[in-house]
Amino acid sequence: MAFERCAWSLTEGDLEVVARGLGRRLPAAFVDHYLLVSNGGWPPEGRESSLGVHGFHPITHGALPVERLIEDMGLRRDGVVDEVPFAYDAGGNQFLLVLSPDRHGQVDVCLADGWERRPTGLTIDEFLDRCHADFGVTPPDDVGEPGVPELTDALTVAIRTAVTELFARHPAHRFYYLTLVTTEEVHPPYLSAWSREALAAVPAADRPYLTWSYADSPFHLYGAQHFAEVRRLLGARQAPDADGRQRRLDAMEAAVDRLDREGLFGRGSARSGLVVAVEVMPPDHENTRRVTRLNPPEALVTWLAEAAEDVGPD
Structure with missing residues (x-):
């Protein structure tokens, strides 16, 4: 089931350039989502997120890509980015992928009111698995071979x-x-x-x-x-x-x-x-x-x- 309003597709080379610009390694699950599932966009119509995800930010392309959000939110320090805003909820709170060595791959929420950080308790693998199941990206196991x-x-x-x-x-x-x-x-x-x-x-x-x-x-x-x-x-x-x-x-x-x-x-x-x-x-x-x-x-x-x-x- 496809996401709506996704931005232009990314290649492996595009994501390698992004990782170099961040100064940090991107988790494989994050790369796979943006490469194989959707570069930003909204969940399919009629699908609700158990995590409150309203949409994903695109990388490189689109009106408000992740790279611009990083600069607007002042997340680059000493040339390195330890938090990547990649998704948001209906209230404008941002889901952040943590890239710092001590918590690499964790997901936090940055509250729109005051920018307070709160951990979700989920890794990016767990977060995206939940999203994919909610949005119908992950297929059921009992469906027969398509005609x-x-x-x-x-x-x-x-x-x-x-x-x-x-x-x-x-x-x-x-x-x-x-x-x-x-x-x-x-x-x-x-x-x-x-x-x-x-x-x-x-x-x-x-x-x-x-x-x-x-x-x-x-x-x-x-x-x-x-x-x-x-x-x-x-x-x-x-x-x-x-x-x-x-x-x-x-x-x-x-x-x-x-x-x-x-x-x-x-x-x-x-x-x-x-x-x-x-x-x-x-x-x-x-x-x-x-x-x-x-x-x-x-x-x-x-x-x-x-x-x-x-x-x-x-």
Whole structure:
């Protein structure tokens, strides 16, 4: 279930920059929430928080990001930030992530009236687990495997939202590779991409090895927050059997194909310059078959020569 009014997506690189600016290490649960669940925003409509959380502050993007709140509240001392305001209640009280070495990972409340601090008694892991359960982010354990149409619809919404945001945020970039990546077990997928401008920014000697490397892209995991519903549908279930894995892959391919027909990836020469993929990692020959089905032949000349796995005999 997706948050509302969330800000632009964050990447792992964005959060590493934030941590360096704070002078402190960010807890893994906090990073995962902002990377995978939502960059700020409000809980889904109709969901109430047992902790009184009314919303989360965005990081880097949005009208009032965490970085600005830190400066407005005077929380930087000697170049280091030991308290990060990340959420708030309906009365304007701020929930603070404590980063000082002696209480690292604890959550306090900063009262709007006088700025008094009160400990919640919760770690950030416990705090976010409660929020995710209250807001329906954590899926129940007893829900069956989704059907292909339901999963295709959820994937279509997630990919469309993430790719539209990626293109809007980086209008000067000419993207040549956009891939939906999953595992051998077909766990919830994520996006990665490369643009000509991003590739030009890496050392020339490294470019041949990075051109088609999803894991080394600065856009790795881009828009992961928009895949919350997909993770809800797939995340709590046991690894599917062979038929279930194929159904999941069929849904991923169908969603990408649907969006291609909508024109999301461009038309004419723009589309011919972009390879769109659904890939399993580690790679196998079925990746090549899927990519071939999803793209016009003229888009695949370089990819087939440099990145495709041998499909072998039919």
